[in-house]
Amino acid sequence: MIQSIFKVSVLAACLLASQVNAQSMNLKIGVAAEPYPPFTVKSASGQWTGFEVDLVNAICKKIAAKCTIVETSWDGIIPALTSKKIDVIFNSMSITPEREKTIAFSAPYYYTPVVFLGGKSLKVAGIKPEDLKGKTIGTQTSTPNADFLKKYYSKTAKIKIYNTQDEVNADLTAGRIDLQLADETGVYDYLKSPAGSKIEKKGLAPKDPIFGTGIGAGLRKQDADLKKKMDEAIKALNSSGEFKTIQAKYFDFDLTAR
Numbered sequence: 625m626i627q628s629i630f631k632v633s634v635l636a637a638c639l640l641a642s643q644v645n646a647q648s649m650n651l652k653i654g655v656a657a658e659p660y661p662p663f664t665v666k667s668a669s670g671q672w673t674g675f676e677v678d679l680v681n682a683i684c685k686k687i688a689a690k691c692t693i694v695e696t697s698w699d700g701i702i703p704a705l706t707s708k709k710i711d712v713i714f715n716s717m718s719i720t721p722e723r724e725k726t727i728a729f730s731a732p733y734y735y736t737p738v739v740f741l742g743g744k745s746l747k748v749a750g751i752k753p754e755d756l757k758g759k760t761i762g763t764q765t766s767t768p769n770a771d772f773l774k775k776y777y778s779k780t781a782k783i784k785i786y787n788t789q790d791e792v793n794a795d796l797t798a799g800r801i802d803l804q805l806a807d808e809t810g811v812y813d814y815l816k817s818p819a820g821s822k823i824e825k826k827g828l829a830p831k832d833p834i835f836g837t838g839i840g841a842g843l844r845k846q847d848a849d850l851k852k853k854m855d856e857a858i859k860a861l862n863s864s865g866e867f868k869t870i871q872a873k874y875f876d877f878d879l880t881a882r
Contacts, residue, residue: 649689651850653680654710654842656698658788661813662874663716675874679733680714680841682866686857698787699766702726705842711850713842716810718768720836728845730854732838732881733867736809738769738829742802744822751827753780759802760784762792769805772834796823805829809879838881 655664655672663676672693684691691712696704701717704710705727716736719729740751740761749755757780763769765785773783784801786792789810795801797819803826804811814820829835843851861867862880871879 649687651684651689651691651711652694652709653684653691654694654696654701654704654713655715656701656788657695658698658790660716660789660810663810675870676714676716678870678873679861679867680712682861682870683841683854683857686860687853698764702842705844708844711844711847712854716807716839717842718836719838719840720768721833722771723836723842728843728847728851729840730843730851731858732840733858734809734871734879735838735881736807736879738772738835739806739808739811740826740829741796741804741806741811741815741823742826743796743799744824746802746826748803748826751829753777756781756803758782760800762786762795762801762804763806764789764792768835769807769829772829772832773805775834793819809875812875 655676659665661674663674664672665674665677666672677693680691694704694710696710698715701710701713701715702723705713713727717723717729719732723729742748748759753776756777760782761773761777762784763773763786765787770783770785773781777783784795786795789806792801792804792806793811793814796804808825808828811820815823815825841854843854861870867880868878
């Protein structure tokens with residue numbers, strides 16, 4: 625009798641553990657509310673698509689998780705993670721030492737150079753701080769690009785900070801700023817659009833620790849098991865060639881993390 629009760633108790637405990645594990649794999653994936661084509665794009669019907677959406681869906685399939693995209697403001701996305709409003713940030717977030725003080729990151733899933741853009745009619749000798757003296761440079765808030773400009777260019781140029789990348793692009797097209805600093809992948813579609821037809825690359829920003837080591841999924845530090853699963857899934861997508869298949873839908877150059 626006692627043995628039977630013990631077996632029932634063990635079975636109940638296993639079932640409970642299974643339910644808890646199943647619940648833990650219902651993941652809320654945080655992305656910024658503003659579109660970031662071709663990474664995250666929201667259709668008129670409210671459906672999210674894009675490179676990162678396809679990629680996170682492939683990762684969720686690998687780890688057997690049910691994932692739901694949750695919109696939040698970019699400058700509040702880390703607090704949303706730490707307060708458990710979302711479970712994962714999957715929104716082109718650079719892995720930096722400053723951010724790692726607060727959150728953990730998955731292995732990098734892509735890498736992007738950082739580029740200065742300006743009008744084709746704008747003549748500059750280079751992109752060093754002294755070369756851009758007196759110029760107005762725009763960039764998106766809460767990014768390593770903004771930190772880089774503030775550290776190295778604020779004494780020679782005027783730095784203008786925007787809430788969204790679309791706003792930076794619009795002001796550069798309109799001539800309200802002279803240049804912008806952005807992730808090259810993030811302005812890929814813009815440069816191919818009519819709005820970006822008179823804009824060109826002026827140079828790549830030099831390598832700097834501020835830019836981090838690549839783009840990773842943001843996670844809570846205590847979610848070590850989820851990090852392990854995501855790292856394994858990212859590795860599997862790379863080794864199987866599935867990453868390059870997804871990438872080819874959106875880009876004609878390689879984003880593979882270094």
